[in-house]
Amino acid sequence: MSKEVSLGKTFTAGLWDNNPVLRLLLGMCPTLAVTAAVKPALTMGISVIFVLLFSNIVVSSIRHLLKPHVRILMFTLTIATAVTIADLYLKAFMPEMSASLGPFIPLIIVNCIIIGRAEACASKNGLMVSITDALGMGVGFTLTLCVLAAIREVLATGMIFEKAIPAFTDFYVPWAAMGMPVGAFITLGLMLGAVNMISKKTT
Amino acid sequence: MLANEKKNPILFFLQESWLLMAAAIVFGSLLASLNAAWQPKIVQNEIDKFDTLAGRLLAGAESFESVPEVVPVNIGKGKTYSVEVKKGIDANGKTVGWAFVCEGAGFADKIKLVVATDAAFETLAGFGVLSSFETPGFGDKINIVDGFYQSQFKGTPVAELELTKIGDPEKVDNQIVSITGATVTSEAVVNIFNTFLLPIKEAMRSDGLLSDQLSVISYQ
Numbered sequence: 208m209s210k211e212v213s214l215g216k217t218f219t220a221g222l223w224d225n226n227p228v229l230r231l232l233l234g235m236c237p238t239l240a241v242t243a244a245v246k247p248a249l250t251m252g253i254s255v256i257f258v259l260l261f262s263n264i265v266v267s268s269i270r271h272l273l274k275p276h277v278r279i280l281m282f283t284l285t286i287a288t289a290v291t292i293a294d295l296y297l298k299a300f301m302p303e304m305s306a307s308l309g310p311f312i313p314l315i316i317v318n319c320i321i322i323g324r325a326e327a328c329a330s331k332n333g334l335m336v337s338i339t340d341a342l343g344m345g346v347g348f349t350l351t352l353c354v355l356a357a358i359r360e361v362l363a364t365g366m367i368f369e370k371a372i373p374a375f376t377d378f379y380v381p382w383a384a385m386g387m388p389v390g391a392f393i394t395l396g397l398m399l400g401a402v403n404m405i406s407k408k409t410t
Numbered sequence: 411m412l413a414n415e416k417k418n419p420i421l422f423f424l425q426e427s428w429l430l431m432a433a434a435i436v437f438g439s440l441l442a443s444l445n446a447a448w449q450p451k452i453v454q455n456e457i458d459k460f461d462t463l464a465g466r467l468l469a470g471a472e473s474f475e476s477v478p479e480v481v482p483v484n485i486g487k488g489k490t491y492s493v494e495v496k497k498g499i500d501a502n503g504k505t506v507g508w509a510f511v512c513e514g515a516g517f518a519d520k521i522k523l524v525v526a527t528d529a530a531f532e533t534l535a536g537f538g539v540l541s542s543f544e545t546p547g548f549g550d551k552i553n554i555v556d557g558f559y560q561s562q563f564k565g566t567p568v569a570e571l572e573l574t575k576i577g578d579p580e581k582v583d584n585q586i587v588s589i590t591g592a593t594v595t596s597e598a599v600v601n602i603f604n605t606f607l608l609p610i611k612e613a614m615r616s617d618g619l620l621s622d623q624l625s626v627i628s629y630q
Contacts, residue, residue: 243546269429277430284430288437292444299448302455306541309519363546383547 214339221343228351228395229402233319238352239391241311245368248356250304251311252349254293258315259324259341261289266329267337273330282325283316290315320344351398358394359385460524463538464498464509466555467526471498471506481613483606485514493610498526505529510610511540514602517594519543521552523602527568531611531620534566537599549595559596562586568607573600 227233234255241247265285266273273281294312297305305312315321324344329337361367363386365375384390465471474496482490491513498507509526521542526535537560544550552559558579565582572585573596579587588596614620 269433272429274426274429277427280430281433284433284437288441291441295441295444295448295452299451299455302452302459309541309543386546 214335217336217339218343218346221340221345221347222350223347225344226347226351226402227320227323227344228348229399230406231320231323232399233323234348236314237311237318238355238395239388241308242352242356242359242391242394243363243386244360245353245356247304247308248352249349250297250301250308251315252345252352254297254312255315255318255320255348256342256345257293258286258289258318258321259345260338261292262286262321262325263329263337263341264334266325267332267334270330270332278326278330279322282322282330286321286325287316320348355391355394355398359390363390459540460496460509460511463524463540464496464526467524467535467538468498468507468509470500471509472501473499474509475499477614477617477619479613479617481510481610483512483609485605491606493606495610495614507535508614509535510606512602512606514598514605516542516598517544517549517592521595521598521602523599525603525606527607531614532568534563534568534603534607536560536564537603542595544595545592548589549592551589551592552595552599558587559589559599563603568611570608571600571603573597 221227223230225231228235228238237251237255241251262282262285266282269281290313293315294305297308297312324340328340332340357367361372361375362382363384364381365372365379382390385394461474464474477495477497480492480494482492485491493510493512495508495510497505498509500506507526507528508531509524511522511524513520513522515521519542521544522540524538524540526537527533528535538555539553542550542552544552551557554560562579563586566586567584569584573588573593574585575588575593577585577587586596586600611620
């Protein structure tokens with residue numbers, strides 16, 4: 208019973224208390240770079256969930272065999288393998304999306320969330336906890352990216368998922384800056400401020 | 411340390427790194443298998459994208475056939491870029507033009523274009539963007555199909571192109587009017603044309619693919 212509670216807490220921690228973007232400020236590069244629209248943000252999020260799962264499962268499975276001096280090398284090897292699989296998959300089955308995300312899928316290798324969870328969770332915990340942690344962190348990251356991307360896409364183009372929003376089409380003048388890096392910084396800053404405000408009120 | 415020094419160094423190395431070597435073999439095999447399974451699909455995707463872009467530029471082209479020799483183009487700093495020129499063929503087997511992929515440095519990252527010319531390699535049929543990561547709202551206007559920037563290249567003579575900030579974009583000549591707020595991107599595209607067009611034309615002529623009279627001869 209206590210294990211179930213622990214798994215639930217592990218999962219929800221990634222969504223709010225330890226949200227990788229909004230609370231730990233990790234993975235800022237893709238957060239700022241691929242959130243001009245929801246579709247690429249969702250693809251990035253799902254790719255990160257896959258890499259987190261792969262890496263946490265492998266690292267957790269071999270945690271008793273890991274020696275301190277090969278630890279980081281093993282993490283890097285595992286993460287690089289998962290990222291290469293994700294990159295190849297997108298190139299083969301989602302070529303347009305792969306082209307639009309450009310170098311940001313291969314750059315998941317250097318995303319601190321992945322190596323951070325391998326070190327902080329998977330190398331110290333069993334398989335179930337590691338899988339739950341990967342799902343929680345991955346879903347938390349994906350949701351944050353999608354919310355940020357939805358705000359930017361709507362304000363920059365008056366569309367969502369590349370489809371026009373009927374209420375916006377009559378009067379809305381697209382705010383091009385929101386589709387540019389400045390829009391990412393402003394929106395993320397406002398989201399971080401809002402999260403800080405909410406968490407101060409609740410503590 | 412002393413205990414380590416007494417051990418057989420090869421055995422010691424294997425004891426310390428066997429996991430890493432085993433993982434490298436397993437992961438390497440996994441990637442090799444996936445790559446072998448998906449590579450044909452990836453290659454086909456690239457061919458399809460080229461055919462779509464080049465087919466839009468060369469109306470009437472039913473298929474594209476590679477020219478036997480790749481053309482090495484000097485892109486500066488001692489580097490060369492191998493260009494695979496493809497011949498656009500219509501339903502009757504007649505050459506309707508030439509198309510090739512070329513690239514150069516843009517504002518944010520490399521810009522990769524599909525460029526097409528007429529059958530005599532005298533006039534540009536235009537260009538399409540294979541990949542670019544230029545600034546949204548500014549440099550990415552080069553992606554707009556039939557936008558004012560792309561349209562300027564249709565019918566332009568195959569010669570040295572010149573970028574200008576003021577001019578008539580509808581006038582068909584070798585002057586290309588830049589996109590406001592995206593001069594670097596506009597210049598990058600013009601530079602790509604200037605780097606690739608004439609050397610490719612020259613190479614094709616010397617390979618006998620274009621006659622001296624600038625009419626097309628078949629190499630089949």
